[in-house]
Amino acid sequence: MTTRRDVLAGAGLAALAVQLPASAFAQAKDSVIIAMTLEPPTLDPTSGAAQAIREVTLQNIFEGLVKMDRTGKLVPCLAESWQIAPDNVTYTFKLRQNARFHDGTPFTSEQVKFSFERAVAPDSTNAQRQLFTPIAEIATPDPATVVIKLKQPAALFLYGLAWGDAVIVAQQSAANNKTNPVGTGPFKFVRWNRGDRLELERFDGYWGEKPALAKATWRFIADPQAQLASLLAGDVDAQTNLAAPEAVAQLKANPKLKVTFGKTEGEVILGTNNAKPPFNDLRVRQAIAHVLDRKTIALGVYGFDVDLIGSHFSPLHPAYIDLTNTYPVDIPKAKALLAQAGFPNGFNCTLKLPPPAYARRSGEIIAALLQQIGINASIEPLEFPQWLERVFRGKDFDLTVIAHTEPLDIGIYARDDYYFQYKNPAFKELMAKIDSTLDEGQRNELYKDAQRILARDAVNGFLFVLPKITVTAAGLEGVWTDWPLPITPLAEVRWK
């Protein structure tokens, strides 16, 4: 006779039997769940600056003519090769002939022309429209060739084509890319549960090497505690940049997880209003530079060592030089400089801080350091939209802390009317020279000069670069650990 208990026991065994093969095949897994902190507002990298859009889509759903590899080097992508004519303004791109969009549309030179003209059009909402303004004309002699003529030599033009703002979109699907992105990349969009997750699957018609993963899910987890819990519970296989640096020790001790520290292009600076007294006085800025103990600040923010900077340049770039010793920590000297500038007893000012933890935490420490020479910086926390309005646009600030995350953005110091209001004709000239120098070696030398000028002028307090804390399951390989561009190409991710 069969009792109820027998039936239950049988069911239990059956459940076990169902589970066993699953764990036996765990090694051959071809799907992954990767968490990131912020959710992309839309999925169109050509109409919004949010980093999260790029991380989800760039090199996954969308591709550009060229792409950046994990070391920051430009490599061919939709263009299999290119040539720059001796006139330095004519770029000829040879395109892949076997590439197609996820909806089956073949990729041709027409779409390249369409994409770039769309980006520079008067009604364009491209966040980096200036990348395309040097273009004089785009010719498409045949479907596999694009010839772009620039108005004047622009050394950074090619570099910018690797950014999310320069991906190639197709005419008939471009308008819907915000919610239903159609690109040429190795993964295609499946579904987006807003607020929680986004699913991608391998695109079988991809022109390049077939990715190891058949399916990838992005999870959006903003709360640092929730990030930690989902990693420890095994709900997610990776977190591309952990928002809870306090938890690093705990995660490192976990044998199921792998933690790596990497560099980014995000320079964190003590933004200083160079047009406003007393900060328009070089001696005041030098005095501040002499009290900014970067090591203490970075340690206080993260609890571990991160890369310190002495100018507006990321150590990821080959032209980087270490200028952190331009103004070494020296309180008596700082006091003397302040006295020379007419402030023997210091002065009062404000320190406006946007919400990210790096800004709020380093702001507290900086205010304490400035006290040593009598500068009383009163902290004003701001929400990000208000920060943009008052500090960035209105220039109504004394000091602020912010990260500049765009790669190779030293050119902002040559801009008229940029929020820190640095005006130096010599620096502007240097930037113009860099833009017309196509030889990389020469250009890098000029970049070194530029770094030195900014460090010497103590334009802003140069602090550290944002670290990238990558946490992955022990068996997962290929997630980028440095961020020359803040992206996570899934085609390079695989299970061991």
Place this chain on the structure above:
Amino acid sequence: MIAYILRRLFALAATLAGAALVIFLMLEILPGDPAAVTLGLNAAPEALAALRAEMGLDQPAPMRFLSWVGGLLTGDLGLSYTYRVPVAQLIGERMAVTLPLAFMAIALATLIGVPLGILAASRHGRPEDAAVMVFAQLGLAVPNFWFGLLLVLAFAIGLGWLPAGGFPGWHAGFAPALKSLLMPAFALALPQAAILARVTRSAMLDTLQEDFVRTARAKGLGEQVTMLRHALRNALIPVVTIMGLQFSVLIAGAIIIENVFALPGLGRLVFQSIAQHDLIVVKDLVMLFAALAIIVNFAVELLYGLIDPRLREAS
């Protein structure tokens, strides 16, 4: 009665219109340009202007107010600045998480709170009563997000029975969706269960003093029948009133819990849209919450009128 209802309806419409105006003005004063938030630090002025025009922000404020209110009346809540999809769709998606979560929480709170309250009342002054009161104190004192973290520690990280957070969506099947709502619902339910236990206990104690309870006992009814059929039924009125209030608290108050569990609900949408300066979503959501509160009040007032004829004449 008709005149009473008409008067109340007029007051309702005026309150809603007033609320809409206040909400619009408050967000109008708030500094910050949604287009600048979208396009970031490097945006060209032309691109900003183009995006502002696309969002309809280049219109004068009175025009924008009228088109917003007009949209609300016709059921068109506008297009989210951030997500670029209709706000109604966003709210609908989030409701599919928040409503079930609130229902589960209220069900759990009732299943835990009411029996505990009955138990405490029937064992008045004895250890069981004291134990329930201690539970009620603790339940009220413990912040629910912290309790949520404890649950995650135990059931997701320790035992691995439940996911630590997130929501797979109803399309992934009923069981996985329910599983991911269980812990947050429990965390939300705990303080509400504590409140219900206290209210049930005191309502039961009051009713047990009534004559009809003595009569029931005197005519020889068993203790269980007396408690459940006579005392509880009459004690339920304040309990049900509290449950009604709790429901709106749960819908709006899920913000913290939804963040702790990374759930894509209405509370998280409020949080995200404020952070991203998605003002149109903020406006619509605040209006939705205000309208819910106002309409619930309206219904209550109508009920009062039905229950108590004196109110009809007095007003």
